[in-house]
Amino acid sequence: MSVPETVREVRLARLPQGRPVAADLAVVETPAPEPGAGRVLLRNRWFVLFPGLATLLGDTPPGTPFPGIGPGETLFGPAVGEVVEAPADSGLRPGDLVAHVQGWREYAVADPAALTPLGGRLPDPAAHLSPGAVGYGALTRTAPVRPGDTVLVTGAAGAVGTLAGQTARLLGAGTVLGTTGSPAKAERLRELGYDAVLVDERTPGPERAERFARQLAEAAPDGIDVLLDTVGGHQAEAALAAARPGARAALIGVLSHQLDGTPGSSAPLRLDAFPLILKGVRLAGYANDGHAAAEAEWLPRFGAWLRTGAITFPHTRITGLDRAPQAFQEMIEGRYFGAVLVELG
CATH class of the missing domain: 3.90.180.10 (Medium-chain alcohol dehydrogenases, catalytic domain)
Known part of the structure; x- marks a missing residue:
């Protein structure tokens, strides 16, 4: 060559x-x-x-x-x-x-x-x-999915989210919810198997967070068991407020901060610690520790799922x-x- x-x-x-x-x-x-x-x-x-x-x-x-x-x-x-x-x-x-x-x-x-x-x-x-191994690692290690769980993936139309929702289903989730800022993307997510998609359109003011929380309450009236969060901000806050007893949450991104052009390196969350403690909610960031093992486990499963059509990329x-x-x-x-x-x- x-x-x-x-x-x-x-x-x-x-x-x-x-x-x-x-x-x-x-x-x-x-x-x-x-x-x-x-x-x-x-x-x-x-x-x-x-x-x-x-x-x-x-x-x-x-x-x-x-x-x-x-x-x-x-x-x-x-x-x-x-x-x-x-x-x-x-x-x-x-x-x-x-x-x-x-x-x-x-x-x-x-x-x-x-x-x-x-x-x-x-x-x-x-x-x-x-980046499917990221979602797989989070859903098998940081916030493991159990059969029948209700799983929420924020930023579901992104590179991680489009695979994470499919992966959650293959791991046994009973209900898979996603979020996006686009009605058109919401329709495509439903085609990927998301049971419900919350459309969080960018509008200024506190009404946006309140509207999102209402959508989540309607989509998951009994709360959620697993959160895979790529967005942060009011979406993560509402999701953690809706956590069921024993829920697990994996934080893997802060797209709401990265994509809005806000200077600085902080991405604050406002959380009420008392109910999280009472419910025994597990909240952790998914970092690089253990990622190599997750990648090694993910690749053969991903290849098999792609070949059978169980998952799409x-x-x-x-x-x-x-x-x-x-x-x-x-x-x-x-x-x-x-x-x-x-x-x-």
Whole structure:
């Protein structure tokens, strides 16, 4: 496979002022990378856009496990690449597909130890970029689903939520509820098997939170057993107020904070601790601890479910690196359903 003399990558052009926009990013040409001794040269095939990247553009919040990205630096994220060159002792051959974290560029160089060969575990190699393992890990470890449970997934139309609702059902949930800000997305979520979808349209004022709480009370009059929260804010507050005795809650995102352009790294919740204590509600964040084990368990189950049609991988494919900045802005604005992948020729 011939490698061009110059290749393209996406860099941060300027620090975002509030919510990131396409103009904050720039597609630039750079000399093709040289693999060097013991290194692997990759041609990227797909990479995934994810909302959490917005928090890495500039100074990162304390405790963030990833470095911040400054002006002039190349963006990064999960990707599937094809091996172009590899050391003889690496176990890799040209043409092999591997997972890595150097997305947002056409070619990358990596240490063999940082690459995960894909083999044929999934029927579509691009499905390795789904964040399904996050929801699976949360629903089997942090907030385990039990047969017959009522499960609420906030931000259900996102990359995590579209798979988490399906996964909850396969794990035995009796009722699966979701939230979204779009009536059109609500209809698509019902097609994925959500029993009811709460539409939380963005309107200013306290009425929004009150309206959402009423919707939840109507959809789950007896309360909820499991919360998988990707949104935070008033949705998480209402869900925890509706928790049944012994309920479990996994916090895995704060989209309401990340996507509204609010500066700062805090995402406060207002909770009444007394009923949570009386009900014995378990509330925990789903972090990276144990994620490798969840991923190893998820992949064969995901592959089997995909092959039988028990689960689908909702996503949009954007063709071409030059379209990635605009697609990132549109994802932040909530225009997509499911995951967003950039496909490189």
